[in-house]
Every structure is written in C-alpha cells, then in structure tokens.
Amino acid sequence: MxxxxxxxxxxxxxxxxxxxxxxxxxxxxxxxxxxxxxxxxxxxxxxxxxxxxxxxxxxxxxxGVGEQEGRVNHLAFSVDNIEAELERLASFGVKLVDESPRSILNGTVKIAFFEGPDGEKLELVER
The missing domain is CATH 3.10.180.10 (2,3-Dihydroxybiphenyl 1,2-Dioxygenase, domain 1)
Structure with missing residues (x-):
C-alpha cells in the first residue's frame, strides 16, 4: 500500500x-x-x-495568476523567541496582525500572525 x-x-x-x-x-x-x-x-x-x-x-x-484558483489559509514558521522575531519583522515594515503573541493550547504554544507582500497570512509558532 x-x-x-x-x-x-x-x-x-x-x-x-x-x-x-x-x-x-x-x-x-x-x-x-x-x-x-x-x-x-x-x-x-x-x-x-x-x-x-x-x-x-x-x-x-x-x-492571470491573480484569480482565485485555490487558496492556502496560512504558512507557519517555527521560531525560538517569538517576541524578538515580531520585533525583527516590524523593523522591515511587515504588517503584523498580532503585535504581541497569543498563548494557545493551555499556554504551551505561542503564536502570532503577520502578512506577506500580497496579504498572504503567515504565522510564527514558538513551542
């Protein structure tokens, strides 16, 4: 199989x-x-x-690529220090959806969303 x-x-x-x-x-x-x-x-x-x-x-x-052929909801990237990475992204003028990380899964994971050049949804994850 x-x-x-x-x-x-x-x-x-x-x-x-x-x-x-x-x-x-x-x-x-x-x-x-x-x-x-x-x-x-x-x-x-x-x-x-x-x-x-x-x-x-x-x-x-x-x-012709701009039409909605399909959609990806978001890409997630692993980081060791989410707060420092948010500061680094902000220094590039990146649009931060979350200026501070959110805590999820009973506080075991921190996440924060930001946008790419076409408004694509991107995520940082600190475990």
Missing part, C-alpha cells in the same frame, strides 16, 4: 515575483533553489530554508 511520505511544497499565488522573492529571502530567510518560466505566462520559484530542503515554498506568478 502506498503511503503519503511528507509535505512536498506549498504553492502561493503572487502578483509580483521579484517583490515576493525579496520578502521570502531577505525578510523570512528562505533560499531560492530554482526560478524558471513554466510557459509564456507563468513563472515559478521554489524556496527552502537552508538545511531544510525537504519542504519548499513555491511562488507562482505571472499573467
């Missing part, structure tokens, strides 16, 4: 590939692994955290 092994990647529709690549690389710290045109209208970029190549973020940009 075949089993699903792992999460391969998450695809995010973006309106400006260069702007989104700048954000995901220079603000969030992912590294560009591959960028290429799929055809005359669509461009793809695959990014991953250094040393964490097992899961990628795929940015999908180009003409």
């Amino acid at each position: 075949n089993m699903i092994k792992k999460l391969e990647h998450t695809g995010i529709m973006v309106s400006d590939m260069d702007r989104s690549l700048d954000f995901y690389q220079n603000v969030l710290g992912l590294k560009l692994r591959l960028r290429e045109a799929l055809n005359d209208e669509v461009e793809l970029a695959f990014l991953a955290f250094p040393g964490e190549d097992a899961v990628e973020v795929e940015l999908i940009g180009g003409r």
Whole structure:
C-alpha cells in the first residue's frame, strides 16, 4: 500500500515575483533553489530554508495568476523567541496582525500572525 511520505511544497499565488522573492529571502530567510518560466505566462520559484530542503515554498506568478484558483489559509514558521522575531519583522515594515503573541493550547504554544507582500497570512509558532 502506498503511503503519503511528507509535505512536498506549498504553492502561493503572487502578483509580483521579484517583490515576493525579496520578502521570502531577505525578510523570512528562505533560499531560492530554482526560478524558471513554466510557459509564456507563468513563472515559478521554489524556496527552502537552508538545511531544510525537504519542504519548499513555491511562488507562482505571472499573467492571470491573480484569480482565485485555490487558496492556502496560512504558512507557519517555527521560531525560538517569538517576541524578538515580531520585533525583527516590524523593523522591515511587515504588517503584523498580532503585535504581541497569543498563548494557545493551555499556554504551551505561542503564536502570532503577520502578512506577506500580497496579504498572504503567515504565522510564527514558538513551542
């Protein structure tokens, strides 16, 4: 019996590939692994955290990409110090949905949401 092994990647529709690549690389710290045109209208970029190549973020940009083909609710990123990371993101002018972390799961986990360049919902998680 075949089993699903792992999460391969998450695809995010973006309106400006260069702007989104700048954000995901220079603000969030992912590294560009591959960028290429799929055809005359669509461009793809695959990014991953250094040393964490097992899961990628795929940015999908180009003409006609703005329509709602599908939706990702949010991407979550692990951090060691959520308060410090919120301060760092704010220093880049990132829109913070939560300026202070929320405590969930009986106080065992802290979370905070922020937005990417296209208003995509992103989350920090400290366990």
